[in-house]
Amino acid sequence: MTHKFIRPDIVEMEPYVPIVPFEVLSARLGRAPEEIVKLDANENPYGPSPKALEALRNGRFFHIYPDPESNELRDALSSYVNMPKERLLAGMGADELIDLVLRVVLSPGDVVIDCPPSFGMYPFSTAVNSGQYVQVWRNEDFSLDVPAIEQAVANHPTAKVLFLCSPNNPDGSTISDTNLRRLLDLPVLVVLDEAYVDFAVGLTRGERGERRENEEETSAFSAVKNSSRIHWTLEYDNLAVLRTFSKLAGLAGLRVGYGAFPEWLLPHLWKIKQPYNINVAASLAALASLEDQQWLHEKVQLLVAERERLFAKLGTISYLNPFPSRSNFILCRVIGRDAQVLKLDLEKEGILVRYFNKAGVDNCIRISAGRPEETDKLLATLQKL
Ligand SMILES: Cc1ncc(COP(=O)(O)O)c(C=O)c1O
Numbered sequence: 460m461t462h463k464f465i466r467p468d469i470v471e472m473e474p475y476v477p478i479v480p481f482e483v484l485s486a487r488l489g490r491a492p493e494e495i496v497k498l499d500a501n502e503n504p505y506g507p508s509p510k511a512l513e514a515l516r517n518g519r520f521f522h523i524y525p526d527p528e529s530n531e532l533r534d535a536l537s538s539y540v541n542m543p544k545e546r547l548l549a550g551m552g553a554d555e556l557i558d559l560v561l562r563v564v565l566s567p568g569d570v571v572i573d574c575p576p577s578f579g580m581y582p583f584s585t586a587v588n589s590g591q592y593v594q595v596w597r598n599e600d601f602s603l604d605v606p607a608i609e610q611a612v613a614n615h616p617t618a619k620v621l622f623l624c625s626p627n628n629p630d631g632s633t634i635s636d637t638n639l640r641r642l643l644d645l646p647v648l649v650v651l652d653e654a655y656v657d658f659a660v661g662l663t664r665g666e667r668g669e670r671r672e673n674e675e676e677t678s679a680f681s682a683v684k685n686s687s688r689i690h691w692t693l694e695y696d697n698l699a700v701l702r703t704f705s706k707l708a709g710l711a712g713l714r715v716g717y718g719a720f721p722e723w724l725l726p727h728l729w730k731i732k733q734p735y736n737i738n739v740a741a742s743l744a745a746l747a748s749l750e751d752q753q754w755l756h757e758k759v760q761l762l763v764a765e766r767e768r769l770f771a772k773l774g775t776i777s778y779l780n781p782f783p784s785r786s787n788f789i790l791c792r793v794i795g796r797d798a799q800v801l802k803l804d805l806e807k808e809g810i811l812v813r814y815f816n817k818a819g820v821d822n823c824i825r826i827s828a829g830r831p832e833e834t835d836k837l838l839a840t841l842q843k844l
Pocket residue numbers: 500501551552553554555578624627628652654702703704705711714715716
């Protein structure tokens with residue numbers, strides 16, 4: 460009985476493997492949450508801004524359904540990103556917006572092009588929405604294989620969406636203006652995921668070609684204003700840009716993100732989204748965060764500085780080969796030993812990192828930039844192991 464009722468593609472679908480919940484890990488490791496060095500999910504270790512916490516403490520209308528149009532938040536976002544409010548839509552994290560776009564545009568079997576290794580939600584949401592997932596592998600240095608993407612679009616007449624992520628998760632590389640413009644000439648909707656764009660500043664030694672585009676930027680603040688392509692959505696009607704409060708504002712647990720979308724897409728996104736997707740607490744915290752930009756930017760600067768220090772120090776560990784990153788994490792290939800064993804050994808010491816063993820990121824770990832004392836504990840443990 461049961462199976463017959465389930466969509467066959469859902470029966471076949473691989474589940475997304477989320478990270479183990481913090482409380483579960485804490486119990487499993489026998490350590491209090493505060494003792495755990497959590498560098499596995501690119502969260503912001505500084506947490507929400509004091510103003511966001513205060514807004515949550517003072518919230519009075521948690522018993523009332525939220526504004527389905529998130530007007531206050533979109534007004535504030537409009538000033539923050541300097542974009543017309545009408546072009547902005549808020550989501551329950553960027554994750555919801557990825558799903559919403561695919562729900563609107565895909566008919567069963569339509570093609571979604573992804574450039575792995577990249578963020579796991581692109582294949583996941585493609586599968587949930589009965590899309591056909593086509594992969595165009597990145598080059599060895601994680602740069603995009605632009606001619607191969609063009610060929611994939613040419614080969615698939617039902618190609619509708621191309622996901623691009625800059626800085627890319629899991630390696631932290633960025634897409635150059637030239638490549639992005641070239642890809643925007645393709646007859647597909649380009650969804651540019653800028654979840655980590657606030658960290659896309661500062662040069663890492665050994666960076667090549669693509670990653671030099673923002674050399675003139677000196678502060679995290681200028682990065683927020685300059686390195687995002689959110690304004691390009693006014694120039695290109697096949698571009699959507701996604702952003703999130705999870706990384707910049709330390710609100711991953713409250714689930715709030717936003718995006719700028721083409722005019723033709725917006726009415727349909729509005730039509731199908733859950734009316735109350737942005738809850739009252741998330742909205743209050745996001746609004747208050749936008750009023751505390753100086754605090755946010757100080758934390759971005761700390762994390763960018765920590766990323767640079769981490770990169771330099773990881774390069775001194777004989778069995779690690781770190782990749783240069785413009786994000787708040789660093790991917791490392793593990794040389795001459797098993798990355799999974801390393802991950803588990805770190806876990807026993809209360810240090811969590813993300814382990815990968817799939818094409819493009821075989822025998823790798825990804826380490827988020829944390830507070831200086833967290834980096835110190837990680838490095839001391841890596842040296843000991
Ligand atoms: C590239 C990328 N996009 C989006 C997200 C999810 O963002 P949100 O927490 O806003 O759903 C993540 C989270 O790790 C990510 O790595």
